[in-house]
Amino acid sequence: MRKRLTALMMTAALACGSLIACGSDSTTAYASETIYGEVTAVSDTGFTITVGTYENNELTLGEETADITVNDDTTYSMAMGGGEAPSGDGEAPTKPDDAATEESTDETTEETTEETTDEETTEDTEDSSDDTAMTEATVEAGSEAPADGEAPSGDKPDGEAPSGDKPEGEAPSGDGEAAEGEAPADSGASADGEAPSGDGEAPADMGDAQTELTLSDIEVGTQVAVTFDADGNVESVEILGGTQSAMGQPGGNMTSAADITYSALYEYNADETVEGESIASTGTDENAILVTDGEVTVKDSTITRTSDDSTGGDNSSFYGVGATLLTTGGTLTVDNVTIDSDAAGGAGVYAYGDGVAYVSNSTITTQQNTSGGIHVAGGGTLYANDNTVETNGESSAAIRSDRGGGTMVVDGGTYTSNGTGSPAVYCTADITISNATLTATGAEAVCIEGLNSLTLTDCDLTGNIPTSEQNDCDWNIILYQSMSGDSEVGNSTFSMTGGSITAKNGGMFYTTNTESTFVLENVDITYADENDFFLKVTGNANQRGWGTSGENGAQCSFTAINQEMEGDIIWDTISTLDMEMTDGSVLTGAFIDDESAAGNGGDGYANLTIDSSSKWIVTGDSVLTSLTNNGTIVDEDGNTVSIVGTDGTVYVEGTSSYTITVSEYAD
Template sequence: MRSLLFKIGMTICTGAILLALLTGCAATASSTAAATTPTQTTAAATSAATQSVPAAPPAGAPADGPGGAPGNAPGGAPGGGAASVDTGTGAYTLADGEALNGGTYTSTNADENALRAEGDVTASLNDVTVEKSAGVASSSDASSFYGLNAAILALDTATLNITGGTVTASAEGANGVFAYDGSTIHIQDTTINVSGGNAGGIEVSGGATLTATNLTVNSTVKAAIRSDRGGGTLTVDGGTYTTSGSSGAPAIYSTANITANNATLTANDSEAVVVEGFNSVTLNDCTVTGNMSGTYGQASGENIHNVMLYQSMSGDAETGTSSFTMTGGTLVSKNGDMFYVTNTNSVITLSGVDLTLADGAYLLRVSGNDGSRGWGTAGSNGGNATFDLSGQTLSGDIFVDAISTLDMKISNSSAFTGAINPDGTQASSLSVTLDSTSTWTLTADSYVSAFNGSMDNVVTNGHTLYVNGSAIN
């Protein structure tokens, strides 16, 4: 009996041991399989993270989309939300040291550049024909911020030299020639025609550099010379830059440092120049014409103007002082106020410029806006402007509303003819400094909060200058 019980016990123990071993093996196999999947996922995530860098806007910036939503920038891209870096692909990618001479290079695929220079390469294009005729950008933000779907794109630390040839871009989101990130493009004697939606002529973003010499650029939807998130440096010498067909297509839209010398800049249906946020436009001996035919989107409270300095709050431009400087040349407004400042600090400097104002418009308007586009909050989104005239002759009235400020400086044999706040509006602050070599000729009663200078240099023409409500002449 004992022998039988012993055998039964041994059988049970053996079974238990075998069961435990089988369970352990199964658990080990399951654990090994489970560990494999996270390893693959992690590798994929690492690869994705390498190519997907969030570009978040400043805190409080509205996450707006395309189609005229509040915060969108005229002539710029839809702004606001964070966007992953997506530059797409290239139909032809240039190798280091490569030079293309003549020939035609095309792209008809979505999110694809016709020609592309990336990485640490230096390449050149000579008398090349580039056509981006089809293929829609999957992201309007990426096409504006990173060059997705552009006809020609340089990125990373690439240097691309372009001489002659033509670039035609008619696809949605297909900018003409685009420099992104740490890249540099030198382009000369090239013709660029851009007609696709959300696309302009030549562009920098992400800190890139582009120099353009004697180009002919035509754009129908966005700016001929433009920049977007991250800005950069763009310098133009000579050439003709023309936009038509859209009230959101200025000749220049700046979220960067843009300089143009001896260029002809014409916006047939839009304002001529826009500077957003802590950025600048400098013009030397240029011929500039704007004809803003309407406002952006459906907002009826917007101002018609020729040069605008503002902050959209979209996140595309750092908040700070906007700067417009013009020396020599001509500046023509066919419709709207010559200068408009809203929701930003700004400095406007003029020297020896020949200005032509539109009928019934202000020379300068500094005021808040209705906030319908996200340009600050109505009632607290006025402008703060410094208007510096040196060796400048100009005429026209100035208006500064109750939530805005103006510091006007008239010096170096300048002559200003016009009235300031002739309706008696009291600006938040409004000072005029007139040096002994310059004159101010009144065309109506004017109201300022401070006047620095001699009344001997003010020609009143029977009108009265009021300082803090008191007549001083």
């Protein structure tokens, strides 16, 4: 059965509680102002911030600081709905030379309410050629049906997907298999499609709950909006949230899967085929097609999604609200379809929860923010073959996943992300890609967060991250944990065999605040002109708050197989690195211990093992904890490099000007 319907999207509201706190001092310099900043210290009576400007979900810090003293009437809240800026112009006010205050008289606003009368909608049922019942409901203003005013017609499918996509309605075999249209057992999706349990889980239903925030919820690194009354007293403190465009800044969303319902132009809950149709969706936060059950095939069609009023944000990123085609249950097969989306949150094809999608031979173009090309979250499963995908908005990776993860298998095609904060692949799922061209023109090539994995085979991967003051460094591929709740804490894995990687700016591989595994085999690598590093394994002082500074190192395993590598390896003592070079691998670079983000340091290490067929060409003095060398170590002129223990033991007396310092050595 298919329906045209209008449904309400429900979001949870977080009630503000008040704090009984000591101190009644006011900050009269900011009377009647709202200022934005990042917390640098917290006390029993308030906190200190570095003041900045807040625009487009990003806080840019200045040099000014402010001491914030809360009072008995200060209220606290959490920014909702995708981390949008609180009300105001987002600018930090100019601090006056002389603080002047004046009392203001509260005006009482009389609220009036009026009752509305529900309008009954009469549903007409008529037989179609395939004896499938169709229920029509009132369509939202601006929504369009196909030319004849009816839902798209077509024969009831026999369960088979288009040729070459999925044989006999079954998912491809292997670890990513979905039996008979169900989400894989380990996908993390529950039977009702809710987000999985664990650190990546969307919070429990907050629809009617009140959560009291206090000063204890504010810590160093928290980004806040502080509003003062006319006397300069702190009236309210809002904790700012974050979205993918902020690279996983903590805080923000409190909506759960239980709070979400969908508005759809066409909903399908039984087997159906849509063929040769033109479908236009114009409703606010509306899905053009929503599949909740059955096997639905859409082929040889054109689908557009256009809306100036759609909101995008977390509900789109986490649950698929407003996606052009969405499956939350059953199987959606898309073959030879042109999808054009110009609406915030208007992803091309999205699989959530128990939904399984197959997308082949299709062209997907999205224009606005939080509008990925192909997307999974909440345990959804998606298979893609030979598609052409282009995205142009912020937080709109061509291959995108989000909270609750899922499984994606991609073979062939071209995937291009043009927006800021839009990698070619944004990975909070288990993603496998083969024989594809993957390009990000305004962001890093790949971002993997937390307990998730990306496996590439014979792909061409390109990234071009812009330099940002919020970042410690520039990178092409990052494995990290943002602490945003979008992914479960655990080992991030990047594996690539064959193909090529190109960096247009910055270093190549960066990992911080997570466990991580890299496996690189016979990949052709082109470096940026600067080539800041080949691999960086350190803590960070990132302004978005990736862990606690001085304690947010990485635990990294890096294996190179028949791999040529150029650039320095940077590590620190709050991190661990185990690097192995095998099968004729060559590294040209130095190992550098950089403690700039390590706080007071720790017991971390960097260990290197070189097999008999591999070579390290040393380009500078280097520091390692343990070196096991069964291969060749020389400088760029072929000179032997000295290897000296931290206790003064000379293991190798070299002729090069460079020295490798180690705590342990074996050959």
